[in-house]
Amino acid sequence: MMRLFENIAELEGVTGQELGVSGWHRLEQSQIQAFADATLDRQWIHTDPERAAHGPFGATVAHGYLSLSMLPYLAGQVYRVQGAESVINYGLDKVRFPAPARAGSRIRDRLTLTSVTGTANGRQLKVLHRIELEGSEKPACIAETVSLLRI
Numbered sequence: 001m002m003r004l005f006e007n008i009a010e011l012e013g014v015t016g017q018e019l020g021v022s023g024w025h026r027l028e029q030s031q032i033q034a035f036a037d038a039t040l041d042r043q044w045i046h047t048d049p050e051r052a053a054h055g056p057f058g059a060t061v062a063h064g065y066l067s068l069s070m071l072p073y074l075a076g077q078v079y080r081v082q083g084a085e086s087v088i089n090y091g092l093d094k095v096r097f098p099a100p101a102r103a104g105s106r107i108r109d110r111l112t113l114t115s116v117t118g119t120a121n122g123r124q125l126k127v128l129h130r131i132e133l134e135g136s137e138k139p140a141c142i143a144e145t146v147s148l149l150r151i
Contacts, residue, residue, distance in 0.1 A: 003079040008123055008151055011081050012116045019111040019127070022074040024134065027062045029103040035066040049103070057100045064097035067107065067131050067141040074109035075129065083151055090124065090146040099138035106134040114144065122150040 003020050005011040029049060036042045044051050045061055052060040072089070101107055108131070115126040124146060131141035 002077065005079065005081045007083065008081060008116070008149065011079075011113070011125075012123075015113050015116055017113060019113050020078040021111075021132075022077040022109040024106040024108045025070065025074065026106050027066070027101055027103060029060060032060060032062050032066065032103055035063055035069070039063070039065070041065075057102060059102040059104070061100040061102050062105075062140075064141065067097065067101055068092075068095060068143060070107065070131070071109065071129050071143065071145060074107075074131075075111055075127070078109065078111050081149060081151075085150040087125075088148040088150070090148050093126065093144040093146060095141070095143040097141050099133055099136050099140055101131075101133055101140040105140075107131050107140055108134075119148070122148050125149055 001020065032046055036047050041063060045055055045057065046063055047060065049060050110130040110132055112128040113125065114128050117124045127145050127147070129141070129143045129145060130139050133140040
């Protein structure tokens with residue numbers, strides 16, 4: 001469910017708290033293949049289901065960077081600040097890929113707002129993303145994003 005903040009002050013008021021959780025998204029082999037084609041990273045563990053079935057994960061797996069690239073889509077389901085002119089990706093502070101996301105698995109994003117800092121160009125938001133992997137205690141990805149929110 002989308003969490004709508006009326007203004008930046010309301011968002012700042014929940015610093016240190018969970019913002020919410022996205023819906024589930026299934027990582028299909030076709031999406032993994034499209035990512036491999038777009039990035040030219042066609043390693044067999046991502047693109048060859050027959051060979052990958054006998055590999056270390058028992059199936060093809062999504063690229064860690066595919067999971068990471070899903071953050072804007074998944075976070076967009078969780079919250080929005082009214083009146084925001086734009087949200088610009090500024091960078092990442094920490095990224096880890098603790099568990100493989102096999103083709104056909106489902107992921108979702110659990111977000112926690114860790115800080116809001118004023119800048120000359122708007123507010124810098126740091127959000128901790130935990131890409132949960134259905135049926136796994138370990139997440140597929142943990143990342144702290146840095147974004148610039150312009151009002």
